[in-house]
Amino acid sequence: MNCMIRTETTADHAAIHALTSAAFREAPHSSHTEQFIVDALRARGELSISLVAETQGQVVGHIALSPVTVSDGSTGWFGLGPISVVPAWQGQGIGAALMRAALEALRQQGAHGCVLLGEPAYYGRFGFRAEPGLALPGVPAEYFQVLCLQPPLAQGEVQYSSAFEATG
Template identity: 35%
Template sequence: MLIRRERSGDIEAIRVLTAAAFRGAEHSAPPVEPGGDPGEATLISWLRDDAAWIPEFSLVAVEEDAIIGHVVATRAHIDSSPALGIGPVSVQPGQQGRGVGSALMHAVLGAADARGETVVGLLGEPAYYARFGFVPASATAVSSPESEWGDFFQIRTLSDYDGQGGTFQYAGPFDRF
């Protein structure tokens, strides 16, 4: 398996992968169009068109020339301080449980740390994301964008973290749901 940056020719494969990964998922965003792809597939295209898009943080996992996983991190903020928001993270259903998602998470976190980012937030299963150093935001100085998310909204600090606190805000396209 190879982890690399997204290329322009990958866009449709990423959409198809993301739709497959989130179709029927318990906590998937609703389709934008009735009967359409899960909202996460549309969200990625909205993010690509937004100023929050950081191409270096859209990574794919490739095996035998097929994209089997994708992760994206976009510009977020904690009050006025820059941060990153991770998501969606997608793995081809037949490839789940093989370490693809873990490899993508390690790659995007390493890239963010190397670039001097300070803190990353995400909405996901605490038992899964704890292995990457995420902790519930409630245990930090960072407040969740939505209080009802509880411990599912998590924070991971990086090397250059300076203790900033405040309310986390994802990139604008996340607010369209």
């Protein structure tokens, strides 16, 4: 798969909205608000890292990272998601390329860690795992996963931006 990963530009916003909507349209675990979450994070200035995958001049994937708060006061922690790939391009390594680029961007920024809500078998490939001392209230523990980039590992409850409540 020959795709270029780059930081989003203003010209990409409509394409990101459309591809995020399309990527989650058939997802059973989705509230189908992911595109609104990205828009709200951007509007609030909380889209810390926003990368797109482009191939053949078309934006076919996107990944968002935003700050999270941890009840122990740890700083430098980010939430990964949503991550989206246009359905016709899924299964070709675009999501993995976005993951690798996003994690490298976090490392370059000196981030302490990253959390996400997702499928353990998929995200485990990138070093994510459930950590008993770090939790997202209200979700099954095995799906809330952590990647510590710089010890110590934060401890406590994680809270995402209120932008994750966006519905339109």
